[in-house]
Amino acid sequence: MFNFPILSLLIWIPILVGLFLVISNNLSNKLSEYLTLIITFLVLLLSLSLTNNYDQSLSQLQFIERIEWINGLNIFYYLAADGISVSLILLTAFINFLIAIYASSETYKNKSAYLGYFLILEGLLMGTFTAFDSILFYIFFESLLIPLFLIIGIWGGKNRKYATIKFFLYTLFGSVLMLIAIIYLSTLAGSFAIRDFYLLNLSFEEELFILLAFLIGFGIKIPMWPVHTWLPDAHVEAPTSGSVILASVLLKVGGYGMIRFMLPITTEAGIFLSEYMIYLSLIAIIYISFVAYAQTDMKKLIAYSSVAHMGFVTLGIFLVFHLLGNNLNAAVIGLEGAIIQMISHGLISAALFFCIGIIYKHSKSRLLKDNYGVVTFMPLFSFLMLFFLMANSGLPGTSGFVGEFLVITSALGSNIIIGFLAAISLLLSASYSLKLGKNVLFGENTQNIQGYKECTINEKFVLGVLVIFILYLGLTPDYLFKIIDHTTINLIDSINLGRT
C-alpha cells in the first residue's frame, strides 16, 4: 500500500515553512506571497493524492503512522485518516490555497509573518483532523488558537483587543474541560489512543460528566447557542483571510470533535440528553437566524448565519443519539448530512467573507447602510455574490441545500416537529441572505462615492473556483458521499453494537 508518511508531510511542511516566514522578517512581499502559494499548492496536491489513494470501500483507518512519543506515559505520535478526516483535509488545503491566491490583493504590513501564521494554522488543522492519540489531538487543537490569536491581534480592526481576549478565553475555557475529560478517560483506558476510549465501559454518571465536558469544549468551538458570542466579535475584527479560515475550517474542528469523541464515547449519556441538545441546535437555527436579520454589519450578519448553519451540523449529530435503536437509516442520513453541511458551509462562508472583503476594500465600510447599488459598477462580482447568498440560503443545485435536506430528512425520521422547526430555516436564511443582497447589491447608486471597481483577476479566480465547487457539490456530490459513506455507516453500526 501507501508507505510514505503523507499525513506527516501535510502537517509539517506548512508548519516549518510558516515558521521560516514568521522568523525571516525582511522577506519581500512578493517573495513571501509566491512561497505561500507554492506551499499551499503543494499541500493541495498532496491532499488530492491522499484522497485518490484513500480506499473508499474500507471503513477502517488508513495511512496509519504510529511512533512511540513519550515512553513512560504511553503517548504515541499516532496519525491516521478515515473518510471524515479526508474530506476535511481536502477542505482545509483548498481554502488555504485560495487564501494564498487572494493574498496579493490584501495590503498588510509585515506580510511574510502574516502569511506565515496562515501556513502554521494550516499545518495545525491538518494535525487536528488526523491525530488519533488524544494528547496529540489536544496539542494540535489547543495550538490552533495561537496563530489565529496573533492574526486577529496584530492585523485586526480597531476593537481587536477585546475580541481576541474574548475569543481566547472562551475557547480556552472549553478546552480545559476537555483536557480533564481526556485525562480521566486515559487513566481508565491505560492509553491515550482515541479508539481505546471507545471500548471503555463507563458508568452513566461518568459518561454524563464527560459528555458535558466535551459538549462545552466543542460546543464553544463550533459554536453552539448560547456560547456563540465570541464569534461575531472575532469575525468583525479579523482581517478578511482570517475570517475566511475561521468560518470555513476552524469551526469545523468543533463538529469533527463531536463526531470523533462524543458520539462513540458517551452514547448512553448522549441518548439521555439528546432532546435538550436538539433544542439547543434548533435555537441556534431559528433564534440566531432572527438575530442575523437584525445585523447592520455585513460581517456580523454572515457570522451569525454561520452559527445558524452550524446548528444544522449539531442537529445532524445529536439526531444520531435520538435515532439509535429505532431508525438507523435516518441516523446515517443525519450524520452524513452534518458532514456535508460542514464541507458546504466551509465553501460558502469562505466565499461570502471574500466578497465582503472585496466590498470593504473599496468602500472602507462594512455597514449595510454605507454600501448600495454595487451591481451598477461591479456586475460580475454582484452576480457571483448573489450566487453565494443564494447558496447560503440553501438553494437546491448548490451545496448549501444537500446537507440541510439530509438533516431535515433525518429529523423527520424521529419527529415531525423537529423537522418542521429545522425547515423554517429555509425561510429565515433566505430572509437575511437576500436582505444583504437587496441592500448592498441592488438599489440606485449614481455617484459611486464608495469607489467600487470590478474585481481583479485573482479575486475573480478565487470566487470563480468557489462557484464551481459549490455547484459541483450541489449537483453531483456523489464523490463526497462515497468518501464518507463507509466511515459513517461503520461508526453508527459500531455505536449501536456497543450499546447492545
Added chain:
Amino acid sequence: MIYLALILLLAPLVGTLLLLYTQNNSKRLSIFISNSSILISFFVSIYLLFLYFSCNYLPVSQDVLVFADTKLYSLSFGLYIDSLSLVMSTVVTSVSFLVHYYSISYMKDESSFNRFFIYTNFFTFSMLLIVLSNNFFQLFIGWELVGLSSYLLIGFWTSKESAIKANYKAFLVNRVGDIGLLLGLCLVFVTYGTTNYTEVFNLKDTINNSELDIFGTSFNLLSSICLLLFVGAMAKSAQVPLHFWLPDSMEGPTPISALIHAATMVTAGIYMVARLSPLYVLAEDVSIFILYVGSVTAFFLGLVSLVQNDIKRIIAYSTISQLGYMTAALGASLYSLAIFHLITHAFFKALLFLCAGSIIIKCHHEQDIRKIGGLRKFMPITYLAFLYASLSLIGFPLTSGFYSKEVIIDAIGYYNHTIPYTMLLAGIFITTLYTSKIFFKVFFGECTLHDRNEKENDKEMLVPLFILTAPSVFLGLFIFDSLLSGTLFGASLMSNTVVLDFYNNYVINSLYFFLHSFMTINFFILLIALIFSYYYYYKKSFNISIPNILSTILKNEYGFNNLSTKFIPKFQNLLTKYLWKNIDILTIDNGIINNTSLMFDKISNTVRKFQTGYIYHYSLTIISALILALLIIRIRY
C-alpha cells in the same frame, strides 16, 4: 426517445451557458442563441408528442444522472416521459418561444439585453426540469430554480426600488411554500426510502394506513404528505393566503409576466398535484381542502381586480382567480380538467399579457387604465388579439376558455359540491366585469396618445399575438373530446372514472356540450354580465357606488397588502432587534460573559492587595502565620 427528451431539457441550459459567454454588445448573437435554443426544444417536444401518440409508447421513467448513490439510499436526476409531461413541455416551450421572440422588440432598448435572455433561457430549463422530472427530489430542485429565475426577472431593473422589494417578497413567500414542499419531500424520502414517482406510487397502498404522530394526535401519513406538498403548490400557484406576491411581481418586464407569472411557472403547482394524482386521489380530506382553497381564491381574489386600475395588476388578479378554478378542479379530483384549463389559460393569458405589453410600450410605460384610452384606431391588431383573448377568458361560447372553464364549473356542479359551485358561478360574473373594464377603457373612449400618428408596434411584437390567437380560440374545441374521454392523458392522470362518468352522462360530446351550454345558468350569468358591463363601462349610462367598507377592503386587497408591506417587516425588525439587543448582547454577552470577566477583575484586584511588594508586609505575615501555627499545634497537643 430518452436522448431526444434530454435534448428537449438541455437545449435551454446550453443556451444559458452560451449566453453567459456572449458579450453584451452583440445583440444579434444573443437573440440567435436564446431563440434558437428554445425553438429546438419546442420542435423536439412536438416531435416527441407526435411519436408518443403515433407509436403508442408506454410511459418511460429513466434515471440520467446520479446525485448520490450510497449503501443505504440513492438519489438521482431522471426523466419521466408520458403524455402529460410531453403536453406540458410543449405548452411551456411554445409560450416560451413566443415570449422570447416578442422580447426581441420589447427589450431592444435595454442596456442589459443579454442578461434578460440568460434569465429567460434558464427559467425555461428549470421549468422543464419540473415537468420532465421522475422523482420528488428533482421536482423540488426545479421548483426552487424557477423561483430563483422569477426572483431575478422581477428584479431585472436592479436600480428600481419597487422591483427590488417585490422580488424579495416574491422569493420569501415562495419559500414559505417551499418549506411545505421540502417537508413533504423529506417525509416521502424517509418513509419510502426513495423519491422516485413510480416506486412511491407502487408503495403507496402499504403506507396508506400508517399514522403520523404530532403532539399526541395521530394523522394519516399519506394525507400529511399530500397536504405538505400542496402548501408548496399554494405558494407557487398563488392560492389564498399565499397569493400576495403575484400582483407585486408585475414590477418585472411585461414579457416575463406573460411567461412566468401567467402561463407557466404559476401553473407548476397545478401540474405537480396532477402529476401526483395517484397520491391525492387517496387523500380525500386533503382534496376537500384543495377544493375550497381553489374556489375561495377564484371568487374573492377575482373581486379584488374590480377595484384595481393598473392594467397589469388587474390581469395578475385575474390569473390568481383562474388558477383558483384549476385548483378547485384538482380538489374535485378532476385532474384532466385542471390540466385542460391550465393549457388554454396558458395561451390566452399569455396573449392578454403580451397585448398589455404592447399597450404599455405604446403609452410610454403608463399602466393606469384611467389614463389610457381610444387605442382601437391606432392598434387594430392588438385590439383584435385582445378581444379574442378576453372572449376566451370570460368563457364566451366556442372559445378555448369556454370549453375548459365551463366544463370545470359544470363538473363541480354535477358532483354536488354546492358551495364551491356557487362561488365559481359568481366568478363568471366577476371575470366578465373586470375583463370588459380593461377592454372598454383601453380601446374605446378618448384617445390619450400624445402623437396622433402613432402606428402599431414592430412585427416582432405582432407575430406572437397572431400566433397565440389561434390556440386561444380553437385549441379548446380541438382537444375537448379526446381529453375528456381519457384518450389524451390515459393512465398518467388518476380518477379517469370520475371525469368519464361526467363525460358520458352530462357532456356527451363537444357539440352537444356547446348547444347545451346555452340552456345553463352559466350562460345566463355571462349574458347579464356582458349587458351590464356594456352599459356600465362603455355607455356609462349609470353609476354604482360600492359601499365604502367594501371598496376599502378590496382596495387593501383584504389587508394582505398592509400585512406584507407594513406589518410583517415592522414586526420582524422589532423582534429581531429585540432578540439581538436583549438576549444576545445584554443577557449573554454583558450579563454572563463580561460580568464573569469583571468578577475576575474584582477578585484579582482584591487579591492583588496582598501582593504589596514590601518586605515588612511579607515578614509580618510570615511571622504572624508562624505564631498562629505554633498556637494551633500547642492547643491541639
